[in-house]
Amino acid sequence: MTIKEVCSRFGISPDTLRYYERVGVIPEVHRTPGGIRDYTEEDLGWVETAACFRSAGMPIELLIEYVRLYKEGDGTIAERCALLRKARERILAERQKCDDALRKMEYKIRVYEKAVRTGRLDWDGDDGCCNCSSPKQEE
Amino acid sequence: MTIKEVCSRFGISPDTLRYYERVGVIPEVHRTPGGIRDYTEEDLGWVETAACFRSAGMPIELLIEYVRLYKEGDGTIAERCALLRKARERILAERQKCDDALRKMEYKIRVYEKAVRTGRLDWDGDDGCCNCSSPKQEE
DNA sequence: CCTTGACTTAGAGTGAACTCCATGTAGTAT
DNA sequence: ATACTACATGGAGTTCACTCTAAGTCAAGG
Numbered sequence: 183m184t185i186k187e188v189c190s191r192f193g194i195s196p197d198t199l200r201y202y203e204r205v206g207v208i209p210e211v212h213r214t215p216g217g218i219r220d221y222t223e224e225d226l227g228w229v230e231t232a233a234c235f236r237s238a239g240m241p242i243e244l245l246i247e248y249v250r251l252y253k254e255g256d257g258t259i260a261e262r263c264a265l266l267r268k269a270r271e272r273i274l275a276e277r278q279k280c281d282d283a284l285r286k287m288e289y290k291i292r293v294y295e296k297a298v299r300t301g302r303l304d305w306d307g308d309d310g311c312c313n314c315s316s317p318k319q320e321e
Numbered sequence: 322m323t324i325k326e327v328c329s330r331f332g333i334s335p336d337t338l339r340y341y342e343r344v345g346v347i348p349e350v351h352r353t354p355g356g357i358r359d360y361t362e363e364d365l366g367w368v369e370t371a372a373c374f375r376s377a378g379m380p381i382e383l384l385i386e387y388v389r390l391y392k393e394g395d396g397t398i399a400e401r402c403a404l405l406r407k408a409r410e411r412i413l414a415e416r417q418k419c420d421d422a423l424r425k426m427e428y429k430i431r432v433y434e435k436a437v438r439t440g441r442l443d444w445d446g447d448d449g450c451c452n453c454s455s456p457k458q459e460e
Numbered sequence: 461c462c463t464t465g466a467c468t469t470a471g472a473g474t475g476a477a478c479t480c481c482a483t484g485t486a487g488t489a490t
Numbered sequence: 491a492t493a494c495t496a497c498a499t500g501g502a503g504t505t506c507a508c509t510c511t512a513a514g515t516c517a518a519g520g
Contacts (some may be wrong), residue, residue: 279373334478375477
C-alpha cells in the first residue's frame with residue numbers, strides 16, 4: 183500500500199508519516215526494490231496505533247520509547263507493559279480534565295441559554311463557575 | 322492576592338499568568354497603586370476558567386475570543402453561547418479520542434500481563450490491536 | 461527515450477504556547 | 491538610607507510536533 187493510500191486512510195499527511203518513521207514513532211516501513219514505501223498490514227497496524235495514541239495526546243517521546251523496546255525483543259515485555267500503564271494513567275488524567283472542563287461548559291451554556299430565553303443573565307451566585315456575566319461598568 | 326499565590330493555587334507559572342493577561346486569555350487583572358497585580362475573586366474566577374479549559378486542550382485563540390465577546394457586553398451573549406457549544410463539541414471529540422486510545426491500551430496491557438505470567442505473548446489474531454509482539458527475525 | 465507526476469532525502473521553517481532574560485521598580489526589613 | 495526580594499515590562503528564546511522546500515529518483519504513459 184502506497185504512502186498516499188495510508189494517508190487518506192488515517193487522515194495523516196505524507197510528511198507526518200515519513201517523520202514518524204524517521205524519528206522512530208513507527209518501525210521502518212517495508213519498501214519496494216526502488217526504495218518506495220510499500221506499507222504491509224503490520225506497518226498499517228503501527229500507523230494506526232501511532233495515530234490513535236497521538237490523537238489522544240500521548241507524546242511522541244513515549245511512542246518512540248515503546249518502539250525502541252519492541253525492537254529489543256521479548257526481554258522488554260515487562261518494561262513495555264509498565265510504559266503502557268504509565269501512558270494509561272496519563273490519558274485517564276487527560277480524560278478527567280476533559281470532564282472537568284465539560285462540566286464548567288455545560289453550566290455556562292445552560293446559563294447563557296436561559297439568558298437568551300429570558301433576556302437577562304442569572305448566574306446563581308458563588309458557585310465558582312461564573313465570570314461570564316458582562317463586565318461591570320466601573321469607569 | 323499576589324501573583325505568587327495565584328500560581329501555587331492553580332499550578333501555573335507567573336510567566337504564564339502574565340502571558341494570559343497580555344494576550345487576552347483573561348481580562349486585565351486588578352493592580353495595587355504601585356502597579357503590582359492584586360487578583361480579586363473575579364480575577365481568580367477567570368484564571369480558574371482559563372486553567373480548566375486550557376488543560377482540557379481548548380486552544381488559547383478560543384479563550385481570547387470569548388474574553389473579547391465578554392468585554393463587548395450583553396449584546397454578545399448568544400455569540401458566547403455558540404462559542405461554548407463549539408468548544409464543547411471539541412472537548413467531546415477529544416474525550417472520545419482518549420477513550421479510543423484507552424481501549425487499545427487496555428487490550429495491549431492485558432496481553433502483556435498475560436505474557437508476563439505465562440512466559441509468552443499471545444495476541445489473539447487479527448483484531449487490529451496487535452503490533453506489540455516481538456519483531457520477526459527476518460534478516 | 462522523454463515527459464510527467466508521485467515518490468525520495470536532508471534539512472530548514474512554522475505555529476502554538478509558553479518560558480526565559482535583561483533591566484528596572486515596589487515594598488519590606490534593618 | 492540601604493539592602494533585599496518579589497514584582498514589572500518588552501522582547502528574545504525554547505519546545506513540540508509537525509510542515510515545507512529543494513534537489514534528486516522511480517515508474518508509467520506516449
